[in-house]
Amino acid sequence: MTKQFQAALDLSGNAARMCVADENGNILRNGILPMKRRESAHLAEFAAGEIACCGGTLGDVTKWSVGIGPGSFTGMRLAAALVAGLTHGISGVVSRGVATxxxxxxxxxxxxxxxxxxxxxxxxxxxxxxxxxxxxxxxxxxxxxxxxxxxxxxxxxxxxxxxxxxxxxxxxxxxxxxxxxxxxxxxxxxxxSEFDLSALLRSSKEFDNNLRDLIYIRPAVFTDPIK
Missing domain, CATH: 3.30.420 (Nucleotidyltransferase; domain 5)
Incomplete structure (x- = not known):
């Protein structure tokens, strides 16, 4: 039987963070990688590596919690877009945004x-x-x-x-x-000095698949919302 995981992903600040848990919520791994804006193209690679360390793939994650800030416009948009792409149209896979x-x-x-x-x-x-x-x-x-x-x-x-x-x-x-x-x-x-994302996984917030309502420290130039 294929393993199923829960995961939290955040790029609201100057580092990418990911927390992986099993389907029962038991924490398996907390990862962090300093990541500046020009390095953000490596976010998907980082996320895939974290789940691989737990014996799975990104496709094995059935519940996603994404950090929605407050934070930087670019980083949060990238994390939200990545998870939106991984979950779009896939039955049994849900997501939500949780305040970092x-x-x-x-x-x-x-x-x-x-x-x-x-x-x-x-x-x-x-x-x-x-x-x-x-x-x-x-x-x-x-x-x-x-x-x-x-x-x-x-x-x-x-x-x-x-x-x-x-x-x-x-x-x-x-x-x-x-x-x-x-x-x-x-x-x-x-x-x-440091924090992990286990609190995002433990949140009681509904999995509503809404990754659009991000909390910006300072509003950025308007771009079309994620569909």
Missing amino acids: ASAISMSAAENLAENSLSAVLFDGRNHEILLYCVKRINGVDEGFGDGVVLNIDSAAEYFSENEFAMLCVQSSEAEAVEKIVPPEVFAKVQKV
Whole structure:
């Protein structure tokens, strides 16, 4: 009998990540490969290699979870397009988009109480940050609401009016975020040096085959949506 797998794929940042699990959700492998925009043509090769290490092929994946950010326009589009191509018109194969922020926040604090509201902070460039909220549901952080863009002035007001169970940022973006948020707030921010995508596989979000609703850190020039 052919093996069946679940997989999560993400290229929202400066590295490609993939998590592979068996059909029962048992994690088999977490892979990461630094990947800049000019190297993104290797995404399919990377994904195929990760599933091959588990004894399968991309065609053996029946459930796909794709990281939808917040992140870079190009990387997320490529990951979504790859999975859309692998799943289109194939019976019994489903996909969904899950906020990459969920994986980052779960790496920062796995044992928060149910219904806790946390926020992941991203470098938005141009002296701004993007704050994206997640809520702990059934033991896993899920995207909650829309992202909020803040500059040094609006950040002070925002954090004086809103409280979170946890704040976190990727270590590579901590310096940029520190310049925007008030010092007393940044002192509470947890730095995440690395994360995997197991949280995306554990998400309770519906497999709706919608890979179009990506969360951009900064809107890009409009292109036609993935059909």
